[in-house]
Amino acid sequence: xxxxxxxxxxxxxxxxxxxxxxxxxxxxxxxxxxxxxxxxxxxxxxxxxxxxxxxxxxxxxxxxxxxxxxxxxxxxxxxxxxxxxxxxxxxxxxxxxxxxxxxxxxxxxxxxxxxxxxxxxxxxxxxxxxxxxxxxxxxxxxxxxxxxxxxxxxxxxxxxxxxxxxxxxxxxxxxxxxxxxxxxxxxxxxxxxxxxxxxxxxxxxxxxxxxxxxxxxxxxxxxxxxxxxxxxxxxxxxxxxxxxxxxxxxxxxxxxxxxxxxxxxxxxxxxxxxxxxxxxxxxxxxxxxxxxxxxxxxxxxxxxxxxxxxxxxxxxxxxxxxxxxxxxxxxxxxxxxxxxxxxxxxxxxxxxxxxxxxxxxxxxxxxxxxxxxxxxxxxxxxxxxxxxxxxxxxxxxxxxxxxxxxxxxxxxxxxxxxxxxxxxxxxxxxxxxxxxxxxxxxxxxxxxxxxxxxxxxxxxxxxxxxxxxxxxxxxxxxxxxxxxxxxxxxxxxxxxxxxxxxxxxxxxxxxxxxxxxxxxxx
Amino acid sequence: xxxxxxxxxxxxxxxxxxxxxxxxxxxxxxxxxxxxxxxxxxxxxxxxxxxxxxxxxxxxxxxxxxxxxxxxxxxxxxxxxxxxxxxxxxxxxxxxxxxxxxxxxxxxxxxxxxxxxxxxxxxxxxxxxxxxxxxxxxxxxxxxxxxxxxxxxxxxxxxxxxxxxxxxxxxxxxxxxxxxxxxxxxxxxxxxxxxxxxxxxxxxxxxxxxxxxxxxxxxxxxxxxxxxxxxxxxxxxxxxxxxxxxxxxxxxxxxxxxxxxxxxxxxxxxxxxxxxxxxxxxxxxxxxxxxxxxxxxxxxxxxxxxxxxxxxxxxxxxxxxxxxxxxxxxxxxxxxxxxxxxxxxxxxxxxxxxxxxxxxxxxxxxxxxxxxxxxxxxxx
Numbered sequence: 001x002x003x004x005x006x007x008x009x010x011x012x013x014x015x016x017x018x019x020x021x022x023x024x025x026x027x028x029x030x031x032x033x034x035x036x037x038x039x040x041x042x043x044x045x046x047x048x049x050x051x052x053x054x055x056x057x058x059x060x061x062x063x064x065x066x067x068x069x070x071x072x073x074x075x076x077x078x079x080x081x082x083x084x085x086x087x088x089x090x091x092x093x094x095x096x097x098x099x100x101x102x103x104x105x106x107x108x109x110x111x112x113x114x115x116x117x118x119x120x121x122x123x124x125x126x127x128x129x130x131x132x133x134x135x136x137x138x139x140x141x142x143x144x145x146x147x148x149x150x151x152x153x154x155x156x157x158x159x160x161x162x163x164x165x166x167x168x169x170x171x172x173x174x175x176x177x178x179x180x181x182x183x184x185x186x187x188x189x190x191x192x193x194x195x196x197x198x199x200x201x202x203x204x205x206x207x208x209x210x211x212x213x214x215x216x217x218x219x220x221x222x223x224x225x226x227x228x229x230x231x232x233x234x235x236x237x238x239x240x241x242x243x244x245x246x247x248x249x250x251x252x253x254x255x256x257x258x259x260x261x262x263x264x265x266x267x268x269x270x271x272x273x274x275x276x277x278x279x280x281x282x283x284x285x286x287x288x289x290x291x292x293x294x295x296x297x298x299x300x301x302x303x304x305x306x307x308x309x310x311x312x313x314x315x316x317x318x319x320x321x322x323x324x325x326x327x328x329x330x331x332x333x334x335x336x337x338x339x340x341x342x343x344x345x346x347x348x349x350x351x352x353x354x355x356x357x358x359x360x361x362x363x364x365x366x367x368x369x370x371x372x373x374x375x376x377x378x379x380x381x382x383x384x385x386x387x388x389x390x391x392x393x394x395x396x397x398x399x400x401x402x403x404x405x406x407x408x409x410x411x412x413x414x415x416x417x418x419x420x421x422x423x424x425x426x427x428x429x430x431x432x433x434x435x436x437x438x439x440x441x442x443x444x445x446x447x448x449x450x451x452x453x454x455x456x457x458x459x460x461x462x463x464x465x466x467x468x469x470x471x472x473x474x475x476x477x478x479x480x481x482x483x484x485x486x487x488x489x490x491x492x493x494x495x496x497x498x499x500x501x502x503x504x505x506x507x508x509x510x511x512x513x514x515x516x517x518x519x520x521x522x
Numbered sequence: 523x524x525x526x527x528x529x530x531x532x533x534x535x536x537x538x539x540x541x542x543x544x545x546x547x548x549x550x551x552x553x554x555x556x557x558x559x560x561x562x563x564x565x566x567x568x569x570x571x572x573x574x575x576x577x578x579x580x581x582x583x584x585x586x587x588x589x590x591x592x593x594x595x596x597x598x599x600x601x602x603x604x605x606x607x608x609x610x611x612x613x614x615x616x617x618x619x620x621x622x623x624x625x626x627x628x629x630x631x632x633x634x635x636x637x638x639x640x641x642x643x644x645x646x647x648x649x650x651x652x653x654x655x656x657x658x659x660x661x662x663x664x665x666x667x668x669x670x671x672x673x674x675x676x677x678x679x680x681x682x683x684x685x686x687x688x689x690x691x692x693x694x695x696x697x698x699x700x701x702x703x704x705x706x707x708x709x710x711x712x713x714x715x716x717x718x719x720x721x722x723x724x725x726x727x728x729x730x731x732x733x734x735x736x737x738x739x740x741x742x743x744x745x746x747x748x749x750x751x752x753x754x755x756x757x758x759x760x761x762x763x764x765x766x767x768x769x770x771x772x773x774x775x776x777x778x779x780x781x782x783x784x785x786x787x788x789x790x791x792x793x794x795x796x797x798x799x800x801x802x803x804x805x806x807x808x809x810x811x812x813x814x815x816x817x818x819x820x821x822x823x824x825x826x827x828x829x830x831x832x833x834x835x836x837x838x839x840x841x842x843x844x845x846x847x848x849x850x851x852x853x854x855x856x857x858x859x860x861x862x863x864x865x866x867x868x869x870x871x872x873x874x875x876x877x878x879x880x881x882x883x884x885x886x887x888x889x890x891x892x893x894x895x896x897x898x899x900x901x902x
Contacts, residue, residue: 207894414677415679417578
């Protein structure tokens with residue numbers, strides 16, 4: 001047992017469990033949240049029946065099947081639902097997600113009418129502040145990356161990768177080489193959205209395997225590139241935390257073949273302030289504002305900030321925010337632009353949060369945060385590898401991992417039959433979030449990938465390690481406890497097999513009724 | 523488990539001598555002479571320990587099943603040691619033989635087992651395959667000296683777990699996996715010689731690990747089918763397409779509407795030209811005859827588990843054939859899952875001609891789906 005696990009006291013957590021029906025099954029006919037008074041005689045005479053205001057073709061033929069409830073019951077139901085989550089304020093070490101504290105101040109700022117009520121069709125003169133902020137973040141990201149221009153239209157990281165594919169298409173088309181250059185090269189450990197968006201944009205995808213060094217070899221890259229290469233799309237470090245030190249040579253080889261180089265900066269936290277994509281030779285890069293730059297992450301609005309060199313800037317999506325002698329405006333007169341990747345010009349509240357985060361952190365703060373995230377990960381690695389049955393991916397590599405490390409409980413599973421899904425199910429019994437495992441395809445058996453980041457304290461990290469150590473102990477001494485977990489959670493163990501059965505799964509209430517309530521519900 | 527549901531049946535065969543040669547420096551334990559040599563060198567049985575590890579792992583899954591085991595050292599003893607109460611199948615005499623394995627497998631198939639779990643090596647796999655073909659799902663607990671066949675789980679625990687999932691109805695799909703035939707008489711003297719012997723049916727652990735997260739299905743199979751359709755659709759007029767053995771290239775035959783195999787045989791090498799059969803079950807001379815100045819592509823797959831693309835099961839695609847077609851016209855197809863499961867993630871060639879093998883060394887694009895490829899290193 002390590003120092004960390006000795007000192008950490010495991011919490012006797014138990015989740016709230018309200019055992020309530022879903023909201024569609026609640027309520028009572030005729031119950032209402034708010035009752036509106038009848039319109040006055042004169043108003044009715046002037047306006048007519050409210051229903052007539054809706055065009056005939058758009059009118060519902062039947063009333064929607066909504067639960068009939070009062071406001072109090074609705075609020076109570078949703079509070080109960082929120083109590084049944086871990087609240088995203090736990091020890092949430094999700095690798096590649098770069099979880100950060102999302103300050104309440106930012107929420108307050110974005111709730112202000114100057115932000116909330118802005119509409120993209122407003123006259124530019126009435127939203128100079130919003131445009132100034134977008135331009136300001138553009139400038140900050142240019143400084144961090146060395147690129148010449150950023151655009152915030154993409155609604156997430158994959159959307160930014162897709163932006164790059166569109167820019168790549170436009171760039172090669174402008175040179176008359178698009179037909180010839182139909183391949184995009186990526187690696188097995190680059191986020192799968194790079195391969196997926198390349199394919200979506202019509203490119204053939206060539207994937208490089210990891211080799212002895214922990215990353216693909218230069219020889220493999222040389223064998224892959226040719227006059228058909230349109231672009232390289234790659235991350236560095238990869239999701240195992242391994243940094244490829246030959247990256248500058250990679251970029252040179254791809255450039256020599258006539259391809260563009262795109263740096264997927266999903267794993268920026270470990271290198272921010274330490275390197276600039278442009279200085280490594282890249283033509284373009286992407287940051288996730290909802291991860292690295294402090295805006296909330298997790299199925300809410302997101303932004304993939306895409307930046308590129310002056311040479312590629314003409315192809316960027318429109319409009320761009322530009323500054324003319326102290327006044328900001330939207331530049332739509334961009335004949336070579338790929339057009340729209342997404343509506344309007346990005347999720348402005350997310351841009352605001354990232355801008356405020358970057359301004360609050362400052363250059364020195366950002367630099368220090370990356371140091372802390374690498375330090376925290378390496379501290380954590382020592383504690384986790386002290387747990388019997390836990391191993392590191394590619395254990396032969398001597399170089400330090402950056403902000404995260406890929407581990408495996410394959411050995412523990414061999415010895416006990418307890419795999420990573422069992423462990424994840426049990427860890428939530430201690431009130432911490434289940435670990436993120438790995439992108440597919442899995443390169444090591446039974447993987448998990450925690451990312452400590454700069455947020456969590458040493459005590460929190462020790463707590464997380466102690467929980468895993470305890471679950472690993474249980475796997476050996478009382479495996480049934482782990483196998484049948486979770487026990488202290490809202491939902492207990494269930495059979496995941498039906499999740500693969502289209503006749504069983506239901507994403508909406510309507511689908512549920514169709515598939516599971518046949519004949520029972522009339 | 524709900525009452526009234528039919529309980530699944532598991533057959534267990536343990537080859538008690540499998541693996542004995544390994545610890546004493548022999549490359550196999552097949553045949554009475556080699557076994558005697560192994561015993562002379564002090565070899566002790568290893569299969570029982572590994573079979574019991576698998577049964578323990580199986581016991582940890584929530585599967586209710588009836589067990590059939592071969593009497594005595596060929597299964598019964600290990601089942602009893604793990605607290606199981608098997609029905610007994612009696613075969614052979616005191617010294618266990620390959621014939622005993624075949625008899626037991628046949629008896630279990632006749633008794634309607636849902637899964638045949640066997641502990642052994644390549645020789646055992648071959649004997650089981652001889653008896654049951656692909657009519658019963660089989661799964662190997664690796665205990666032998668060599669496990670070139672793709673019917674083996676990665677280890678005893680993995681075998682037990684997968685068997686448990688299959689018996690619990692949570693791994694209901696099967697796939698065809700290569701059974702390799704190793705010439706042990708040659709192996710013992712240090713020469714590796716193997717050929718593709720057939721395809722056995724093995725359970726697939728779909729949903730075992732990844733599915734709960736991705737909801738994805740057997741993506742590799744879908745990608746390969748799509749690739750086969752693409753290749754079939756884009757074949758050039760006049761060009762010869764040589765289709766190596768195996769289930770992957772069989773998808774191309776199917777996509778061409780030529781059935782499971784032109785010769786109905788997954789082990790055969792066939793050729794097509796302009797969408798029609800140009801040759802069936804070809805040998806080296808037959809292939810050389812067909813290749814002309816209209817060009818030829820040689821489509822082969824990867825032997826699961828060992829990474830051979832040439833020289834295992836497709837020896838007729840010889841150095842001479844490769845020279846005539848041009849080595850740049852060698853096209854390798856495999857699912858990404860298969861490539862990732864290879865030891866060292868390296869491909870191997872053994873054409874019998876060292877110069878040709880050396881010429882093939884380096885990186886090759888393995889097609890994994892339509893417009894999808896993975897760079898793999900070929901080591902001779």
